Amino acid sequence: MSTTQTRTEQHAATDGGPHVSFQEPRRKGKASRRTAPLAASQAFVRAKNIQKSYFKGKIEVPVLRGVDLAVHEGESLAIVGQSGSGKSTLLHLLATLDAPDQGEIHFEGERIDNLKPKGRDRLRNGQFGMIFQFYHLLPELTTLENVLTPLMITHGAFGYWRNRRRHIDQAKQLLELVGLGHRLNHRPRELSGGEMQRAAIARALVAQPRVLFADEPTGNLDPETGREILEILRTLNKQHSLTIVMVTHDMSIAQDADRVVVLENGRIAGAE
Numbered sequence: 001m002s003t004t005q006t007r008t009e010q011h012a013a014t015d016g017g018p019h020v021s022f023q024e025p026r027r028k029g030k031a032s033r034r035t036a037p038l039a040a041s042q043a044f045v046r047a048k049n050i051q052k053s054y055f056k057g058k059i060e061v062p063v064l065r066g067v068d069l070a071v072h073e074g075e076s077l078a079i080v081g082q083s084g085s086g087k088s089t090l091l092h093l094l095a096t097l098d099a100p101d102q103g104e105i106h107f108e109g110e111r112i113d114n115l116k117p118k119g120r121d122r123l124r125n126g127q128f129g130m131i132f133q134f135y136h137l138l139p140e141l142t143t144l145e146n147v148l149t150p151l152m153i154t155h156g157a158f159g160y161w162r163n164r165r166r167h168i169d170q171a172k173q174l175l176e177l178v179g180l181g182h183r184l185n186h187r188p189r190e191l192s193g194g195e196m197q198r199a200a201i202a203r204a205l206v207a208q209p210r211v212l213f214a215d216e217p218t219g220n221l222d223p224e225t226g227r228e229i230l231e232i233l234r235t236l237n238k239q240h241s242l243t244i245v246m247v248t249h250d251m252s253i254a255q256d257a258d259r260v261v262v263l264e265n266g267r268i269a270g271a272e
């Protein structure tokens, strides 16, 4: 379960080819863009006593009943749980796509579950990236255009246009990094599942996020293609120090991560 140095070195040695970085490899503990260096013990992303219910008619169905979780900078963390255990719900809350009923989410020591829309959008578009089981690519756009979409949203039409050459180069480099440099002008329907997930990974990384949230990223892929996607994620984590939080129902996939926690009965099993 723990990722050994040997595996990392082997991986680096066999990776081959030109290596394009979407962001400079970070030294652990380097100061963030916004805040002072973190104390060693401080979590990067933290969930504190998170509770979340859904309503089925008038009946309240509790899903998360007090989730406590700390994600550390630079780690890859897998959250496993059975189907329906609340994995997607938790991931969405961590990524501020939804708000908890009770409890708090913190990022670099700052509370983020109650941000105003502008601050939340800045966080989602800048610091967090997300990939899903079903990719969620825009069907009318090419691979390259899909990857560029977050930059258009973040910078606005004018800002994007002014720096479009740099943005396009960046998107192409990322597509090379995930092994999709030869499919720039294909539309999603012309891509395989694995290729679509590669495009989705490039899109999630184009704004240089600090954390990648992955919701069953191999859930729709055959085992071999799934392993290729996990290999990409492992490279991003080990070589580019990208913090990754992945949820999956599949223990064999979770074992790829540095650390595995189990979501059970609405809580992280064995959490403090």
Ligand code: ADP
Residues within 6 Å of the ligand: 054, 055, 063, 081, 082, 083, 084, 085, 086, 087, 088, 089, 090
């Ligand atoms: P998992 O990802 O582990 O399969 P989910 O987080 O998707 O679990 O869902 C947990 C539970 O919450 C399930 O019982 C599901 O039916 C329910 N649920 C999820 N989203 C909603 C929603 N938007 N409205 C009502 N119930 C929901």
Ligand code: MG
Residues within 6 Å of the ligand: 087, 088, 089, 215, 216
């Ligand atoms: Mg789910």
